[in-house]
Amino acid sequence: MIVDAVPQSDRLATSSAPLHPLIAQRWSPRALDPAATISDDALRALFEAARWAPSWGNSQPARFLVGRRGDDTFGRLLGVLSRGNQGWAGAAGALVLGAAVARDDKGELVPYAEYGVALAAQNLALQAVAEGLAAHQMSGFDKEAARSVLDLPATVEPVIVIAVGRLAAPGTAPADLAERDTRPRSRHPLNELVFTGEWGQSAF
Template identity: 35%
Template sequence: MEKSANTQYPISSLLAKRWSPRSFNNKKEISQEVINSLFEASRWSASASNIQPWQFIYGLRGDHTFKTITDSLVEFNQLWAPEASMLFVVLGNELTPNGQHNSSYQYDCGAAVASLTFEATERGLFVHQMAGFSPEAISKSFHLPENIKPLVVVAVGYLDESEKLHPNLIDMEKATRIRKEISEFIFNK
């Protein structure tokens, strides 16, 4: 299904092509080579003082880590995310190397995921981020130290037909993508 952005002004085709599907092909796998490139893309993201506060724990469909991540998802996300080829948790280190609070760690982690997302899009993959998960469950399962915060779970995979989704999700998958007008968030004075 094609859900490219209906833009007011021209943008890169990579940005226009990206959207967050829920119907993933549960037969296809992502090669290790591609997985390496996705995380390499995140590696070159900008960050405050080049601290690079992001960490990722990834699981591939069928493995134990994938199951642990799936179990942390809210019921709604469990309806579709287990079909993805890869799930990963984005972790942010809230402390600087000197042990101070890093006020931009969440911002930097989001930027790293954005880089990964566009690399994925370039490779014909789709990415769907989720805040609907239990950070406590992730911290417990992976024995995370106090300063490492689970921020988001991300599903990655190849697109499948919307009709394959749980009936409650089909309309959402086909819905027109809507956005604010540019004038609502851009100011010049």
């Protein structure tokens, strides 16, 4: 069952064609409920969704380290975030590091490993919507610090940190976060993104 995780109707994606609700509802809030927790079942569902993402040759290069708010892993992940992300991500119910197994057991490069992590992370984000949660993906973190504090193998590359949580109740979020989360959403129109015949010639 799909849960409507977006109480603000103006946060739905405005599109030129009907979208599946999971896609239309997915966005990246910063104002999260600092008291909300994530159940074991919901968290497991996120990683099952990630596990079934496509990957090159079924290489499955995506790996995840997860910490729940209050535990040691969460604290280490929070500590490697940029200062701006630290300001709001501490309210998440969980922080997740997405990493790529960049080399196989023979020491050879795994093709498209980071792309595989990206596909898995998007599956996770869409499943979060289905679970009534929000997932905010962040590139703003210190990768070398993450490698050190999480003792990552040399063959593994940190790619993304994802904050997972529940939206803060209206009127409870700090003003700066509420302002950022209510800015109009926008995307480039399709005629700037999809071409046919030759580059720049719109397909739609």
